[in-house]
Amino acid sequence: MQPPAVPAAVVQTRGLTKRYRGGQLAVDGLDLDVPRGSVFGFLGPNGSGKTTTIRMLLGLIEPSGGSVRLLGEPVPGAVRTVLPRVGALIEGPALYGFLSGRDNLLRFDAADPTADPRTRAARVERALERTGLTAAAGRKARTYSLGMKQRLGLAAALLRPRDLLVLDEPTNGLDPQGMREIRSLVRELAGEGTTVFLSSHLLDEVEQVCTHAAVMSRGRLLVQGPVAELVAGARGRLAVTTPDTADAARVLAEHGVTGLAVAGERVTGDLPAADPPDPAGLNAALVRSGIRVRAFGTERGSLEDAFVALTGEGFDVAT
Numbered sequence: 001m002q003p004p005a006v007p008a009a010v011v012q013t014r015g016l017t018k019r020y021r022g023g024q025l026a027v028d029g030l031d032l033d034v035p036r037g038s039v040f041g042f043l044g045p046n047g048s049g050k051t052t053t054i055r056m057l058l059g060l061i062e063p064s065g066g067s068v069r070l071l072g073e074p075v076p077g078a079v080r081t082v083l084p085r086v087g088a089l090i091e092g093p094a095l096y097g098f099l100s101g102r103d104n105l106l107r108f109d110a111a112d113p114t115a116d117p118r119t120r121a122a123r124v125e126r127a128l129e130r131t132g133l134t135a136a137a138g139r140k141a142r143t144y145s146l147g148m149k150q151r152l153g154l155a156a157a158l159l160r161p162r163d164l165l166v167l168d169e170p171t172n173g174l175d176p177q178g179m180r181e182i183r184s185l186v187r188e189l190a191g192e193g194t195t196v197f198l199s200s201h202l203l204d205e206v207e208q209v210c211t212h213a214a215v216m217s218r219g220r221l222l223v224q225g226p227v228a229e230l231v232a233g234a235r236g237r238l239a240v241t242t243p244d245t246a247d248a249a250r251v252l253a254e255h256g257v258t259g260l261a262v263a264g265e266r267v268t269g270d271l272p273a274a275d276p277p278d279p280a281g282l283n284a285a286l287v288r289s290g291i292r293v294r295a296f297g298t299e300r301g302s303l304e305d306a307f308v309a310l311t312g313e314g315f316d317v318a319t
């Protein structure tokens with residue numbers, strides 16, 4: 001039997017809304033489109049509605065309004081047929097602390113009625129290996145660090161082939177090395193054709209690993225699209241290297257440069273959006289004022305610049 005085809009829109013929501021019983025509007029009219037084959041970063045500060053959205057995508061809570069399609073099927077209606085094709089890691093996996101990492105995975109696998117018991121051990125070893133847990137596989141899960149528990153949860157999600165992986169803050173609690181490992185695993189899975197939807201409050205992480213992103217703020221979607229397009233939309237900052245930082249900042253301000261910041265011998269600032277001065281002319285004005293310009297250029301915009309431009313505020317992370 002052929003596996004079911006994966007539609008072009010792996011996740012699609014329309015007008016998705018959640019109002020909690022206390023009256024809190026956590027998600028407000030969300031239209032999300034996650035393309036097949038993407039690594040999709042779902043970004044937003046704490047409390048912006050990411051977890052609530054993920055719970056609705058997986059049929060764990062009911063929306064107050066709007067619709068969800070997962071792999072083309074309506075959720076929660078078709079949740080039983082669609083969920084086996086979706087691996088999920090949300091809010092820390094449910095682990096038995098008194099069992100080893102390996103035995104936890106054997107249990108997960110045994111709970112799946114479609115998993116062939118004869119190939120169980122091999123599947124578990126492969127999942128341990130992919131998540132870098134082989135050496136720790138015999139230890140009781142309660143002795144695992146948060147990062148190792150996170151990896152064990154990911155290993156459980158990887159016991160069978162998935163068309164979609166949904167990961168809620170997968171690098172939360174990991175050290176930099178652990179974060180790198182998860183990122184490279186995500187890339188590897190995407191390379192094999194799995195669409196990955198991951199939430200994060202780390203803009204640079206999303207920029208490093210994701211092909212597409214959506215930005216949430218206070219329950220609403222601000223923007224979504226290819227990361228390259230989101231970043232291209234952000235204006236880069238002007239950067240001048242000079243020992244004469246105070247004078248340079250003054251001259252730049254006179255020419256309409258805003259948001260000036262000085263760090264060491266670097267002065268950075270934003271060119272005005274309307275009628276920006278010619279950078280070559282600015283450079284000449286600095287030199288004319290006797291400022292020793294050692295380097296002059298514009299830095300590439302980042303996802304963070306795009307976010308700040310969109311919201312007019314910093315990407316405020318409370319944790």
Ligand SMILES: Nc1ncnc2c1ncn2[C@@H]1O[C@H](COP(=O)(O)OP(=O)(O)OP(=O)(O)O)[C@@H](O)[C@H]1O
Binds near residue numbers: 020044201
């Ligand atoms: N069960 C609940 N009952 C009432 N309000 C809730 C509930 N769960 C979340 N909220 C509220 O809904 C809003 C969105 O929360 P949500 O957890 O979805 O955000 P988030 O972006 O995932 O943040 P975090 O990264 O902190 O998990 C918050 O204001 C939160 O306080």
